[in-house]
Amino acid sequence: MKNRKLLMIPGPIEVDPAVLRAMGEVTTSHVAPNFIESFGNSLELMRKIWLAPKGQPFIIAGSGTLAMDMAVSNLIEPGDNALVISTGYFGERYKNILTTYGANVTVLQAEIGDTVPLETIEKELSSKNYKLLTITHVDTSTGVLTDPKSIVHLAQKHNTLSILDGVCATAGEETQQEAWGIDIVLTGSQKAIGVPPGLALLVASEKAMDTWKNRKTPVQNYYGSFTNWLPIMQAYEERKPSYFGTPPVNLIRALEVSLTLIHNERIKNRVATHLQYAKAFRNAVQSIGLQLVPKNNEIAAHTMTAIYYPEGIDGNLFRKDIAEFGVILAGGLHAEIKTKYFRIGHMGAITKSDIVATLSAIESALHKQNYNFEFGKSIREFLSYFA
Template sequence: MPDDLAYTPIQRDPPNSSLAQGQKVNMSNQAEHPALLIPGPIEFDDAVLLSMGHFSQSHVGPPFVATFGETLSMLRKLFQTSNPASQPFVISGSGTLGWDLVAANLIERGEDALVLHTGYFADSFAECFETYGIKATQLKAPIGDRPQLPEVEKALKEKHYKLLTVTHVDTSTGVLSEIKALSELVHRVSPDTLVVVDGVCSVGCEEICFDEWGIDVVLTASQKAIGCPPGLSILMCSERAMETFKNRKTPPASYFASFKNWLPIMQNYEAKKPSYFATPPTQLINALHTTLTQILSRPLSERFAAHSEASRRIKSTVTSYGLKQLATKPENQANGMTAMYLPEGVKAAEILPNILKKGVIFAGGLHKEIAAKYIRFGHMGVSVTDPKRDDIDRALNALKEGLYEAGVKV
């Protein structure tokens, strides 16, 4: 962060009265609160939260322009792209805005998109495409699995698709997709098709090699493994994706989500020049700068290894409790979250309040066909990487006790 920036202390909330006596959560300097272990938003580092308390800055003044410019350059490192023609975007909004950015700029009305389905979020991406008059064909896998490469190959040979989308980790099922092999397949079978990755639940905890794997777009959001409060839509586009945008036959199908409006702004900020289309959320950009500085201070490989190690431990522990995951095959299992079925007769709505009493918040099910039957445990960011925190052990114990109280023999 540029050194003219000084922090003011953040206002502390009174201790959270919903915690039972003796269930204090040790969270450094933050007010006591239950550990938020849903698959996003996640727990945030103190320094990141303090950045949100920054005094007000002009969004076109040199200090903030420097912060934003550095943030965009750091994103290139996070996504592992060294091609200067790759283009990062950081825009006020949530992960959902990433879908609109893709639909409004990289494909045109009447064209076809192939949407690989591993859960709830593919349905929503497809719905977003339809809103823009784009024909979305979904290739679905059974719950807990992902479409297999030969099926994708067959679909790509049957019709020309302008782009293919894949959810790297579907947050509703905890299913991980294989981006490298998929991208290789698309380049081989349908070389014009853009490879678009929804990385909302993967960027920051799953490996992504943007250049090496030949990805055209990764869209994500601030609030999951990147470790910044919600409110930012983050996108990395390849040179090829930007060429596709420049060669559009029709204007972008949105005003706020138009690359035409945002591209010069992103390019100017990165060149440390002021410019304006719509006011950026200055406090959030400060927070993103802080978390990216922290993440990039260590090799990314260490971060991914820490997430996969924690995930292995969590998955083997919950298996020892008798719980089955939605994603049954080890290679399909996400490293930043675990979605697990509850034992017969135990409902999410019953067990989650018990777990909360022990100082831990898990999420209920989201996949509409089985929502009441499973729960989700998010293990991303500081809960995994900060050795001072005991969130993961606390969560595993809370789950064990919660099951026991629900009459399950653990």
């Protein structure tokens, strides 16, 4: 029997066996020809998966927060105005990052489970000259999905740069960076990209790179500065050795494998599968009376789901029972409702069987606490979606 639990949190996620095998390959030198080829190929694959053929990709050792930090620190200068479109915990994080680099920050905060209306964003962009705005594509704390295309259209109208936090979205939610005009799209390796944690990934547009080149002040970040990393990315893409900081060679080899799997599947098909699984999963949990944190299904993410505990259910005991069933879910993250809900990831290399196992665990844990529902109904509902 397997001596491990099924990991169904919103990251890190279950990864493809081929990716795990790549992680276990013999560690090579960061200037070895085979590694240079892996790094260069990964950069080229990022352009294809981000749908940004003219973009500049960066692969850096670090988390998604480092990618957020790099996007801001290379574009913002002290005194610049920045607008944060916030749908949860990670909008607040962007406010803190921007403030660190001297930006004048305005936050448009959505109600819990909702998005910020476009007319509110339009009004704020009209009120002053904003250097950039940030969008959380999927906020992992609420499971709310934002429509970046419409917001970026407003940003372009007001000559404002756009940063899309795609940490819980890229390669799972539709993102057309170049066609939509997004200046930076960033993520971490441990989400829908399908690699263990440890890589900060982002692609910058030509406009973003020009903004960085024409700064009046130095970048106030040493490790994350494009000044230090751009020559490295260019060298590896040209299949030449280079050095600034030692890259995590096994992680980058694993990244190459995962990006290749995604590219072979085609990103359009990958996104469509996430949408199917998410809709089926939402139908399943709602069929037994569970309520989502997002206010409606139209703004519910396709990479994860945030669900309120039913009345009278002890959340700690619920998650403990699920873990004993062999599945790991995540508790709440948003401070205002932290003890009232739980979160499930369904992105990357998951299968229908993984979701059926998760629904079985949920039903079992609810049944133990005498929650009134029709046993087995969520599983039938999920499977009927694909019948």
